[in-house]
Amino acid sequence: MTDAPPPDDEQRIGLDLVAPELYAPVLRRLALVALALAFGIGVITGLLFDVLIGSVAGLVVAVPAVGYAVAVRRRRLWLRGTTITARTLLGARLLDIAALTGVELLVYPGRLSRLVLRLTAGPDRQIIPLAMYTDAGSGRELHLLGLRRLADALVRSELPAAPAVADLLVHQLRAEARDAALTERPLYRAVTLTRAKDYVSPIVLTDQEIATLL
Secondary structure (H helix, E strand, O other): OOOOOEEEEOOOEOOOOOOOOHHHHHHHHHHOOOOHHHHHHHHHHHHHHOOOHHHHHHHHHHHHHHHHHHHHHOEEEEEEEOOOEEEEEEEEEEHHHHHHEEEEEEEEEOOOEEEEEEEEEEEEEEEEEEEEEOOOOOOEEEOOOHHHHHHHHHHOOOOOOHHHHHHHHHHHHHHOOOOOOHHHHHHHHHHHHHHHOOOOOOOEEHHHHHHHHH
């Protein structure tokens, strides 16, 4: 007999814009190439000098690349109820949306523009990627279930700005569900809104700008 599954709002919902499983093969190839390169450099350096120097040279090449691949592969972001968990190489950080003291939408402009949600709860802060778009009009957006659960969690916050962002996510959810064109999607319009400003640094959307996206 198996245990009953937890309620829907308590299930763990991934918030990764790009699932680690999609780029895991690339990371494995990177690690293998780094190991092969490190072995070659180590052998050549060892023949020219000595084994110890060759070993050190090989490690200098291999450790950063393999360490990066492992760190990226381990990195995950998920939501359970109102608690966001961010797993890193060294552990995990928790942030309770119900205890928010700050919520902001930020756009990182560029050839590949990124829109993120920055949540603050006391001394803790967490960035949640919502979408990224190219200048050519293609991109990737957070999946429907992630948007839905994130919006549900935000409305539980007593922070006045949180329901407005939740409403924006619901409008995005509806646009994605009906497969609307990018120009009809609030998250894409948020990015295009900032492109006219010709900024390089991250741009924080104002309450008035968020209201125009609904």
